Amino acid sequence: MIVAEQKPLVEIAERIKEANKVLIVGCSMCVTVCLAGGEKEVGVLAAALRLLRAQTGRSLETVEYTATRQCDQEYLEAMAKIVTPDIDLIISMACGVGVQYVAERFDQWTIPALNTKLIGGTLEHGVWEERCGLCGDCVLHKTGGICPIIRCSKSILNGPCGGSQNGKCEISPTTPCAWQLIYDKMAKLGKLEALLTIEPVKDWSKARDGGPRRVVKEDVAL
Amino acid sequence: MNDWHPKIVAFCCYYCAYAAADLAGSLRLQYPANVRMVEQPCSGKIDPLILLRAFEEGADGVYVAACVEGDCHFLKGNIRAKQRVHQLKRLLDEIGIGGQRLEMYNLSSSMGSRFAEVAREFTARIRSLGPSPVNPENIKPAVRLTEEKR
Numbered sequence: 001m002i003v004a005e006q007k008p009l010v011e012i013a014e015r016i017k018e019a020n021k022v023l024i025v026g027c028s029m030c031v032t033v034c035l036a037g038g039e040k041e042v043g044v045l046a047a048a049l050r051l052l053r054a055q056t057g058r059s060l061e062t063v064e065y066t067a068t069r070q071c072d073q074e075y076l077e078a079m080a081k082i083v084t085p086d087i088d089l090i091i092s093m094a095c096g097v098g099v100q101y102v103a104e105r106f107d108q109w110t111i112p113a114l115n116t117k118l119i120g121g122t123l124e125h126g127v128w129e130e131r132c133g134l135c136g137d138c139v140l141h142k143t144g145g146i147c148p149i150i151r152c153s154k155s156i157l158n159g160p161c162g163g164s165q166n167g168k169c170e171i172s173p174t175t176p177c178a179w180q181l182i183y184d185k186m187a188k189l190g191k192l193e194a195l196l197t198i199e200p201v202k203d204w205s206k207a208r209d210g211g212p213r214r215v216v217k218e219d220v221a222l
Numbered sequence: 223m224n225d226w227h228p229k230i231v232a233f234c235c236y237y238c239a240y241a242a243a244d245l246a247g248s249l250r251l252q253y254p255a256n257v258r259m260v261e262q263p264c265s266g267k268i269d270p271l272i273l274l275r276a277f278e279e280g281a282d283g284v285y286v287a288a289c290v291e292g293d294c295h296f297l298k299g300n301i302r303a304k305q306r307v308h309q310l311k312r313l314l315d316e317i318g319i320g321g322q323r324l325e326m327y328n329l330s331s332s333m334g335s336r337f338a339e340v341a342r343e344f345t346a347r348i349r350s351l352g353p354s355p356v357n358p359e360n361i362k363p364a365v366r367l368t369e370e371k372r
Contacts, residue, residue: 008316009316009317047364048317051319054278055355059360063367
């Protein structure tokens with residue numbers, strides 16, 4: 001899932017200081033799971049902003065709404081009737097994708113309430129870690145299911161490097177060396193010989209550089 | 223300001239603080255009358271929305287009274303409440319209300335005198351802090367809309 005975290009409250013409050021009525025839109029997908037922008041977080045942000053504003057002698061009107069998915073036009077259409085002209089500003093509590101979809105669909109100025117951090121999973125309740133670097137050319141079959149692109153600080157394909165010490169990465173004693181993890185896993189799988197193959201330089205043209213990537217599935221196109 | 227009586231809301235767990243309040247009453251113990259109690263099935267029932275709502279409706283101070291750690295009827299409710307209170311104190315600091323207007327206390331159902339002491343202690347704290355900076359008249363009611371099912 002996409003993992004995000006809320007921006008500091010004062011930063012959001014500063015951006016909405018001119019507005020009298022705001023719509024706060026949550027998203028029921030990834031940001032609900034990572035407890036950053038779901039229905040509950042929408043409620044807490046709305047209450048916090050109302051309380052902050054009330055101290056200035058003015059009041060803030062908030063409308064709370066949580067869309068099934070902000071990154072899908074159909075759910076924004078379902079939301080269209082609540083985006084009335086008296087709403088001065090929309091605060092999107094989705095990832096960067098949701099914010100852009102809302103900004104594109106509606107005329108109101110849309111601002112993000114979250115910082116989109118990473119694509120990852122839950123380590124324990126309240127802790128999420130990055131697991132995919134979106135390189136566009138998955139190599140997990142070669143590395144025992146451990147991603148060297150994002151879990152190795154240098155994204156090297158023929159590791160480990162000299163900074164691997166006692167199974168940890170030199171960047172921090174709490175960060176495991178991805179290549180140590182890969183070695184251990186491949187040893188357990190009995191596939192250590194596969195690591196003897198030298199990986200050529202990765203084709204990064206399938207990764208982020210070169211404009212927004214697009215995926216087309218022609219058989220489902222209408 | 224000496225005759226000012228702060229509005230204080232106490233979210234009390236049914237298994238400890240609520241019973242302790244009963245005991246304090248049976249013992250004829252005196253504690254400030256400005257503490258409004260809200261019974262909770264467990265302190266783990268409280269969440270930031272409820273506590274913020276109290277401040278929106280004009281509370282000058284809010285406290286959560288939970289069972290002694292390790293004695294929660296539902297095992298971990300009071301630990302969860304502690305984490306939420308801790309987090310919300312930081313949010314209240316950001317909001318400008320101040321985290322010291324929110325507190326968490328642990329007591330058992332047999333601690334009637336401690337219950338009265340907590341009420342006095344917290345009331346004294348809020349009296350020294352003065353009224354909440356939030357004027358409830360500047361709070362517009364929350365509007366919550368839900369997606370239409372298709």
